Amino acid sequence: MIGASVLAVALICTALAQLAYKIYFVRDRPPHCLIGALTLFGLAQIGFFAALTQLEIGVVYMSMGAVQIMVLGLSRYVLHENVGRNHMIAVFMIVGGLLFYAG
Numbered sequence: 668m669i670g671a672s673v674l675a676v677a678l679i680c681t682a683l684a685q686l687a688y689k690i691y692f693v694r695d696r697p698p699h700c701l702i703g704a705l706t707l708f709g710l711a712q713i714g715f716f717a718a719l720t721q722l723e724i725g726v727v728y729m730s731m732g733a734v735q736i737m738v739l740g741l742s743r744y745v746l747h748e749n750v751g752r753n754h755m756i757a758v759f760m761i762v763g764g765l766l767f768y769a770g
Contacts (some may be wrong), residue, residue, distance in 0.1 A: 673713030674730060677714025677741070682737035684708045686745060727766045732761045 684707035691700035718727050736758055742748040 677711045680707045680711035686741045706764035
């Protein structure tokens with residue numbers, strides 16, 4: 668159970684890091700966004716390593732697909748980006764792949 672919690676935190680850190688990284692390049696390059704992104708990426712890697720000690724590698728690897736869905740949601744609600752038909756097709760494909768792997 669702890670492994671799954673650590674994995675969830677690592678996934679969230681990765682999604683937030685990607686968002687901070689994008690904000691850094693889209694806006695006036697605020698240094699705190701780059702520092703935050705790099706810190707979150709580092710924490711995520713530690714979390715993934717910790718999760719791998721308790722979970723199967725396939726579970727950890729496949730769960731990384733969920734990060735793309737989280738980034739899409741964060742981009743939509745934080746950066747107000749448009750989510751188009753192709754994005755939704757990609758989300759369904761990711762969820763389908765995760766469900767296929769889980770089954």
